[in-house]
Amino acid sequence: MxxxxxxxxxxxxxxxxxxxxxxxxxxxxxxxxxxxxxxxxxxxxxxxxxxxxxxxxxxxxxxxxxxxxxxxxxxxxxxxxxxxxxxxxxxxxxxxxxxxxxxxxxxxxxxxxxxxxxxxxxxxxxxxxxxxxDPEHGVMWIFTLLVTVAACDTGAFYAGTFFGKRKLCPAVSPGKTVEGFMGGMAGALVAGFVMKALFVPELGWLACLLLFPLAGAVGPLGDLFESSLKRSSGIKDSGQLIPGHGGLLDRIDALLFAAPLFYFFMVLGA
Structure with a gap:
C-alpha cells in the first residue's frame, strides 16, 4: 500500500x-x-x-x-x-x-x-x-493553497503519530487526534509563511497569522466531513482512481474546504 x-x-x-x-x-x-x-x-x-x-x-x-x-x-x-x-x-x-x-x-x-x-x-x-x-499571482495562489494543505496533512500525520493521545472525533475517524489537529495547524502556518516570503509577498503578515492557521483547521474538517459520508454509507474509500490513495474525492476533501478561505483573503487583498 x-x-x-x-x-x-x-x-x-x-x-x-x-x-x-x-x-x-x-x-x-x-x-x-x-x-x-x-x-x-x-x-x-x-x-x-x-x-x-x-x-x-x-x-x-x-x-x-x-x-x-x-x-x-x-x-x-x-x-x-x-x-x-x-x-x-x-x-x-x-x-x-x-x-x-x-x-x-x-x-x-x-x-x-x-x-x-x-x-x-x-x-x-x-x-x-x-x-x-488572479492576473498577477494566480499560479502562486494555487501553489500556496496546495502546499498549505499538504503541509497541514503532513504535520497532522507526524504530530498524531508521535504525540497523539486524545481522540478528535472517534465516531467519524478513530485515527485522528487533537494533537494531530494542532500539528496540522502548525504545519500549515510554517508552510504558509515560507510561501508568503517566497511567492506571495503582497499577502500581509497579519493576514498570514489568520489565513494559514484557519486553513490548517478547515482542511481537517473537510477530511472529517468526507469521512462521515463514507462511514454513513459503509464505504472505505470514495473510489479507486488513485492507487494507494483511494478516490479523487479522498484527495481533495481538505482542499474543498480550504479553497474558499484562500479566495476570501485574496479578494480582501489582505
Whole structure:
C-alpha cells in the first residue's frame, strides 16, 4: 500500500505542477472540469447506496458542474450565476425524481443530496478557479493553497503519530487526534509563511497569522466531513482512481474546504 502511494505521488505531483505552470488558464479550467465530474461521480454513491452514476440526476449534476466551472472561468464575479445554476437544479431535478415517484418515493432526500453535492464540489472548486485567474499571482495562489494543505496533512500525520493521545472525533475517524489537529495547524502556518516570503509577498503578515492557521483547521474538517459520508454509507474509500490513495474525492476533501478561505483573503487583498 505504501509503495503504491509513493509511486502514485511520484507520477501525479510532477504532472500536476507542470499542468499548473505551463498549461495556462484554459487547460487548468479543463482540469477542474474533469475533477468536478469525477468527484461528483464518487459523491453520489456515498450519499445514496442505490445511486447509479449514470442515472438522470447524476448526469444533470455532471452537466451542471461543467457549466459552473465554465462560468467561474468566464465571469469576473460568477457567484450569482453559480447559485442560479444550483437553484435551476431544484425544478429540473424534481422533475426527474417525480417521474419515477412510484418506484422511488424518496424525492426530497435525493433532491437535497443532489443540490448539496453541487454546493460541496463544483461551487468550492469555483474558488480554486478564481484563485488561478488572479492576473498577477494566480499560479502562486494555487501553489500556496496546495502546499498549505499538504503541509497541514503532513504535520497532522507526524504530530498524531508521535504525540497523539486524545481522540478528535472517534465516531467519524478513530485515527485522528487533537494533537494531530494542532500539528496540522502548525504545519500549515510554517508552510504558509515560507510561501508568503517566497511567492506571495503582497499577502500581509497579519493576514498570514489568520489565513494559514484557519486553513490548517478547515482542511481537517473537510477530511472529517468526507469521512462521515463514507462511514454513513459503509464505504472505505470514495473510489479507486488513485492507487494507494483511494478516490479523487479522498484527495481533495481538505482542499474543498480550504479553497474558499484562500479566495476570501485574496479578494480582501489582505
Amino acid at each position: 505504501h509503495l503504491k502511494r509513493i509511486l502514485s505521488a511520484v507520477v501525479a505531483i510532477p504532472l500536476l505542477w507542470l499542468f499548473i505552470l505551463k498549461g495556462g488558464a484554459l487547460l487548468f479550467t479543463l482540469l477542474i472540469m474533469a475533477v468536478a465530474v469525477i468527484a461528483l461521480s464518487e459523491y453520489y454513491p456515498l450519499v445514496d447506496d442505490t445511486a447509479d452514476r449514470f442515472d438522470a440526476l447524476p448526469l444533470l449534476g455532471y452537466g451542471s458542474s461543467l457549466v459552473m466551472v465554465a462560468l467561474a472561468h468566464g465571469m469576473s464575479n460568477p457567484w450569482g450565476a453559480l447559485l442560479g445554476v444550483v437553484f435551476l437544479n431544484i425544478p429540473l431535478g424534481g422533475f426527474f425524481l417525480l417521474s419515477r415517484f412510484e418506484t422511488d418515493p424518496k424525492v426530497v432526500k435525493h433532491l437535497l443530496t443532489h443540490i448539496f453535492g453541487l454546493l460541496y464540489i463544483p461551487m468550492m472548486l469555483a474558488a480554486v478557479m478564481r484563485l488561478r485567474l
